[in-house]
Structures are given as C-alpha cells and as structure tokens.
Amino acid sequence: MALSEFDRNLIDRCLQKQPQAWNEFVDRFAGLISFVVYSTCRDRGLSLDPSAQEDLIQEVFLVILSENFVVLRRFRGNCSLAAYLTVIARRAVVRVILQKYVPQPSSGTSGPLEEFPDGTAPAEEVIENMDEVLFLISRLPEREAKIVRMYHLEQKSYAEIAEILSIPVNTVGPTLSRARDVMRRG
Numbered sequence: 505m506a507l508s509e510f511d512r513n514l515i516d517r518c519l520q521k522q523p524q525a526w527n528e529f530v531d532r533f534a535g536l537i538s539f540v541v542y543s544t545c546r547d548r549g550l551s552l553d554p555s556a557q558e559d560l561i562q563e564v565f566l567v568i569l570s571e572n573f574v575v576l577r578r579f580r581g582n583c584s585l586a587a588y589l590t591v592i593a594r595r596a597v598v599r600v601i602l603q604k605y606v607p608q609p610s611s612g613t614s615g616p617l618e619e620f621p622d623g624t625a626p627a628e629e630v631i632e633n634m635d636e637v638l639f640l641i642s643r644l645p646e647r648e649a650k651i652v653r654m655y656h657l658e659q660k661s662y663a664e665i666a667e668i669l670s671i672p673v674n675t676v677g678p679t680l681s682r683a684r685d686v687m688r689r690g
Contacts, residue, residue: 507581540593567596587642640687648683
C-alpha cells in the first residue's frame with residue numbers, strides 16, 4: 505500500500521511544526537503504536553504492567569520526535585506510513601527491552617523480566633532480521649503477505665494455511681515461492 509495523500513499532508517504539517525499537527529499525528533497512530541508495543545512484548549514472552557507499556561509507547565513517540573522529526577524526514581513513501589511506523593516502533597521497543605529487561609553479559613542481572621528468546625543468533629540480529637521481514641511482507645499483496653506471515657512467522661503448515669484461508673493446499677508452496685522472489689528483490 506502506498507502513502508496516502510492524507511498521511512503525506514500530515515507529515516508535511518508536522519515537519520513544518522504547524523499547530524495541532526503533532527496532536528493529530530499522535531491521535532492517528534497511538535492505537536498502532538500501542539498495538540506494536542503490546543504485540544512485540546507478547547511475541548517475546550514478556551509481560552509488562554500497563555505503566556511499563558505506556559513508557560514504551562512514549563519512548564516510540566520520543567524516537568519519532570527526536571532530532572527534529574528525523575524519522576519522518578527519512579521516510580521515502582515507498583510503503584504506507586503505518587507500515588513504516590510499525591518497523592520504527594518495533595525497533596525502538598526492542599532496543600528498550602534489550603537495555604532494560606535482558607540480562608547483560610557483564611552484570612548477569614536484568615530488570616523485572618528474566619526470559620528472552622534464545623536462538624543461534626544474538627538477540628539484536630534476530631530482531632533486525634524480523635524487522636526486515638516485516639517490512640518486506642508489508643510490501644506484498646495482502647493474500648501473499650498472509651501466507652508468508654503464517655508460514656514463516658507463525659510456523660503454520662501448508663495444510664493449516666490452506667484450511668484457514670480456504671484455498672487449495674497445493675497453492676501455498678507456489679505462492680510462498682513467488683512472495684520470496686518479490687522479497688529478495690526488495
């Protein structure tokens with residue numbers, strides 16, 4: 505999905521620091537940012553109290569505001585503003601989670617949470633890969649994006665995907681192949 509004229513106008517108004525532009529921006533995207541915070545924590549098995557989640561939401565908006573809206577200035581409009589902000593928000597949330605809640609090698613202690621997914625790659629690398637995958641998926645047609653998300657992120661089988669989407673099971677593999685080709689070309 506491309507950048508809407510409404511969102512382009514809203515970005516321009518924020519960059520020009522027009523009255524009420526930032527308030528409109530926050531009103532428009534607060535729900536999305538809240539969802540990204542909640543789902544990022546949930547996906548990593550983290551259970552934060554509401555005040556900690558609110559702190560993460562504020563951190564995301566501070567990232568967007570920082571350096572005179574550098575995040576908005578870097579946006580090229582190659583996807584929807586919501587998709588772009590999702591990636592930005594996930595990165596900001598993960599950075600804070602890594603800083604506050606994951607044990608550091610030198611101290612061996614952590615914040616209120618003790619668990620973080622362990623894999624073969626360092627957590628930062630896994631997170632960067634996931635952000636890239638989510639960005640690439642956001643550029644696919646809706647049906648293909650659903651199939652890629654279910655297979656690669658939700659670990660569903662071809663049969664499960666076919667059943668959920670009411671499609672023949674033999675269409676899942678070719679759809680995944682086409683989507684991977686599109687994503688490789690980035």
